[in-house]
Amino acid sequence: MINTVYRLCAPRRFEIAFSDLDVTQGVIVRPTHLSICNADQRYYQGTRDIKVLKEKLPMALIHEGIGQVVYDSTDSFQPGDRVVMVPNIPCEEDEVIAENYLRSSKFCGSSSDGFMQEYYQLTPDRLVKLPESVDLDVAAFTELVSVSVHAITRFKSVAHNRREIVGVWGDGNLAYITSLLLKKMLPHSEIHVFGINREKLSDFSFADGTHLTTDIPEGLALDHAFECVGGNGSPIAIEQIIGVIRPEGTISILGVSEYPVPINTRMILEKGLRLFGTSRSGRIDFQRTVELYREYPEIPIHLSRLVGNIVEINKYADIKEAFEVDIKKAFGKTIMHWNI
Structure with a gap:
């Protein structure tokens, strides 16, 4: 044929x-x-x-x-x-x-x-x-969509069970899909989305909270987080996540970057954080x-x-x-x- x-x-x-x-x-x-x-x-x-x-x-x-x-x-x-x-x-x-x-x-x-x-x-x-x-x-x-399902499934197997507040960094397609699925696959968790575009964030109607990364509420602390930014925005997003995540939280990295991304290892060690990557x-x-x-x-x-x-x-x-x-x-x- x-x-x-x-x-x-x-x-x-x-x-x-x-x-x-x-x-x-x-x-x-x-x-x-x-x-x-x-x-x-x-x-x-x-x-x-x-x-x-x-x-x-x-x-x-x-x-x-x-x-x-x-x-x-x-x-x-x-x-x-x-x-x-x-x-x-x-x-x-x-x-x-x-x-x-x-x-x-x-x-x-x-x-x-x-x-x-x-x-x-x-x-x-x-x-x-x-x-x-x-x-x-x-x-x-x-x-x-299946990539987000895969990431959340792996997260559920490695993250500790205190999952009251979970953050998602990004306001693009992957962040939208991941935060939507988190609401279904973690029904007892609050899902907060962090992005740079207020108009895009308005589409995340299912989320419990949306925040501009330039205006994160003082005192807001997360149990775990998903990074869905990628590219040149990855270093900033990961640094923000490390700053607001509680000790022993888990960070899921989904954003793809063409170049090496610097990561604040000192705070990862101090907080005892877990980081894992997800691909395909x-x-x-x-x-x-x-x-x-x-x-x-x-x-x-x-x-x-x-x-x-x-x-x-x-x-x-x-x-x-x-x-x-x-x-x-x-x-x-x-x-x-x-x-x-």
């Missing part, structure tokens, strides 16, 4: 390639809704290190997406089933290390071709069936995310606020348009309706 692949070959330039799919192996999925991530943009705009770009390009982008099953040689799914695609591809199993942290694992749109293809071939364990009621534009960025997610996190969609129908409703630009991809030129539109967005996710 001949498949069309749309690869980034240089910053802001795509090319068409072809691959051969063996329909007797695994599951053939037709991608339908794809979501552009900041990581995709770093490749598209060429802001990654030039050595990295030379090593990885040409490559099909996108690791957030859903599709419809076309054919399943394993009889695990029915043709027409709506599924979310798990971009993490483990090459081995480890009884201690999760699949998303194994150095041998591949990842779509990073170490292997992503979902910008006419068809995509996966093993059945890399697919999770979606509820019929879920908004497909929201489902497109389930991968990002695995199949179990996708399954739990879909369960949360079913258990709390209000979660997809809140997440729909993140659906920003919707771009119909009917021809090759539409792909570049979608990425250019995404660059200009202020908040939310750009969703591509993949009709090409």
Whole structure:
């Protein structure tokens, strides 16, 4: 079966390639809704290190997406089933290390071709069936939601049980998703969000409190915190968290930074803090995310606020348009309706 692949070959330039799919192996999925991530943009705009770009390009982008099953040689799914695609591809199993942290694992749109293809071939364990009621534009960025689910699940296993007040630093997509899920997964905790944009913070209607980082209430102390800032804002956010967190609290680091971030180790030692990093997610996190969609129908409703630009991809030129539109967005996710 001949498949069309749309690869980034240089910053802001795509090319068409072809691959051969063996329909007797695994599951053939037709991608339908794809979501552009900041990581995709770093490749598209060429802001990654030039050595990295030379090593990885040409490559099909996108690791957030859903599709419809076309054919399943394993009889695990029915043709027409709506599924979310798990971009993490483990090459081995480890009884201690999760699949998303194994150095041998591949990842779509990073170490292997992503979902910008006419068809995509996966093993059945890399697919999770979606509820019929879920908004497909929201489902497109389930991968990002699953990262927050993964972080909170790990937090629950390592943090002490005094969880009266939990802080989230950031006012972007990841902070929005993480604070929303914390309200559901830690129902007895107060969730306070700290950001730099008052207008964005007004969207966090489900939070118990929102605060500008320049105006943190005097005396406010947190039991634990999640850092969802990343980039150049990471050092400031982490320093603020260390300043207001109570002794023996846990800090979850989710923000991605291209350069090393200085951390106040003296205060970490004095307060006996725990810090742990979270990157990507695995199949179990996708399954739990879909369960949360079913258990709390209000979660997809809140997440729909993140659906920003919707771009119909009917021809090759539409792909570049979608990425250019995404660059200009202020908040939310750009969703591509993949009709090409």
